[in-house]
Amino acid sequence: MSKLLVIDDDIDMLDLVRATLEKDGHQVDTEVDATTIQPSKCQQYDLLLLDVMMPSENGFSLCSRIRSEVDCPILFLTAKAEDTALVQGFGLGADDYIKKPFSIAELRVRVNAHLRREVRQPTHTLSRSGVRFNMQEKMAIVGEDTIFFTKGEYAISEHLALHIGQVFTKEQLYEAVFGFDADGDSSAIVEHIKNIRAKLKAYNLNPIETVWGVGYKWRKDKIL
Known part of the structure; x- marks a missing residue:
């Protein structure tokens, strides 16, 4: 409960x-x-x-x-x-x-x-493009710093990092992260992505790439 x-x-x-x-x-x-x-x-x-x-x-x-x-x-x-x-x-x-x-x-x-x-409980960590994901504690870490992501921002970042190089539409991201589809989902994803980028920019990191007309992906390389 x-x-x-x-x-x-x-x-x-x-x-x-x-x-x-x-x-x-x-x-x-x-x-x-x-x-x-x-x-x-x-x-x-x-x-x-x-x-x-x-x-x-x-x-x-x-x-x-x-x-x-x-x-x-x-x-x-x-x-x-x-x-x-x-x-x-x-x-x-x-x-x-x-x-x-x-x-x-x-x-x-x-x-x-x-x-x-x-309540999901993954038991491993993942490192991508300078960002380390603690998938048990749901934390993103750069160097020694924990990035203050909201739940939604963390979930989107983790999902993209897990499927590195794969392009997701806004609708696919919303459904994958939150498990359903409804009006306004695209706006939610756009704003979450903006906030993720702003927080990672402070560390000179820009791992999420916009594929124009399609959606977003986590870069395979480490372009900053």
Whole structure:
């Protein structure tokens, strides 16, 4: 059983999400006021669902405030599907977003896909182009430094590195990493890739290549 926290000022939405996810066997706690949420509270949960548009403190602000101390997946519930909003959310460390209005099936599939990915337990490491992947701890390391990837960023990097030289479309990457397909997936992958590149650029690394008109691949060589 996974433990989830849902934060939304809409009581009806909270009741719907709680009832839906409890049917899958999860323990679901809810809050209506983001300003009362502290990182220490969030650390006990396996996944957070944050509404973007809340009057007291919006989901973006809350994510920014807690992300450095919270290691679980963070998903946004949002009616804001514009690219600028998605860029902002992923830049703050979100792992995914669910656009309102959403179906019950989509909510269940997205949440459970992220939770399944959390419990995978590979037992080996992988080194590619200066990046070392600890696949047990789900950590990416360059030299002596651990790269602060979100769950989604790490999963995409690991998948590309495991299949070095193979080109994946945005849709294929999303399905491979999260286990399902839905509207908006391409935007999620694009923003995750941007963030991965920005974090590796600090170490003069650029292992992910864009294959124009197709998708992305991890370079076979060590071009910096």
